[in-house]
Amino acid sequence: MTGTAKLLTNLAFAMMVLFGVIGGLFIAGYAFEDLSTWAAIGSTAAWLVPTVLLCLLSFSAHPAVPTVFVVLSGLVATFTVLDATTHLVDRDAIGPVAAIGVFALAVSLAFLGRRRMSLAGILLVGLGVVQLVATGVGFVDEWRGGGGPGLGDLLTTSSGVIVVPMLLVGALFLVAGGLAHQSGRFWHLPPAARPAH
Template sequence: MVQMSASIILRRTALVLTSLFGVGGLFFALGNAFDDPGGWKAVLITAGVVVPLAALVVLALGRPEVATTVLTGAVVLYALWAVATVVFDPVDAPTMPIIALILAVPIAVMGQHHPWHAGVLLAATAAMPLVVILVRYFTEARTGDGPGLGSLFGTSTGVVVLPIAVFAILFLTAGSSHLPLRGREQPPTRPLPPAAMSR
């Protein structure tokens, strides 16, 4: 009987949860896009989400080693984009949570082969928007016009990144767990007696 390790169970659980949450969140966001702005803009937005998501998932399935490098670079670019949103505030749209969902699903797929690396990437993906939330909170708190910290975490960004942080913990735990849940332990090896060694 094939042994099922704790690491494999954690990896598969994290994959299922991340995929359900990521795909569900993207469907919800794309549904809103067809309501507003709708038309060809919504079609272009959908293509801009589905195409990179599908490409990264296929890469993570077929070439996990390459996907690790590509996704690491994508998370670095995502971090730079997070910094840009704080410094320049280039667009007034929930692009960060959408990008986080697009990255989370292929990272979870890649995490079936490299769970520790996937956990680190998911943690970084969750950390960047949270940093943005905190920076904006403390910046607006000086003027007294900003909302409370609790309401900021209730925004689309907070709703997305907090579960991703939980999925990151699952992958990090899986990366450090290699103990079988069932299966017989190997008996300890006994040293040969001196008489047998001299033969």
């Protein structure tokens, strides 16, 4: 890995970890403010435990690990779009479940990015775009009526605030992966068969 690629990787990782700590404190703070103590502990554990487990999984060299992150990213993206368009979860009663899922996965992708910069970058940018679209879907009716928030205001909503860090960190990982000539593929190719002599 070149020096610049390593610097960008470390910068992207540090930015997402810092965002993860601050965002995690906000999410937990709102849970303890709005819910009973045990409900807040349960709702915090519901996203924090999987996040920690995924961060630990990212350190594994097993060839299936990248595929696990790709599949999870696809599932979270699908759920996010479905929730935005069909209101699967009552946000007023339960909270922004889809956005918290995207946040938790984004933090764990930063850990994956320490080894697989290009793949982590692709997944972070993809999830960031999905989250931006999902956030915008909630304001379509207001926009049709000539109102609604502008792009800047959209990115400061509870669901939109995670978009910019994801896109920025994803872009840094992509540049680092490009400088390191790293592939974004996630499947494991068996070694080529040797010709018989």
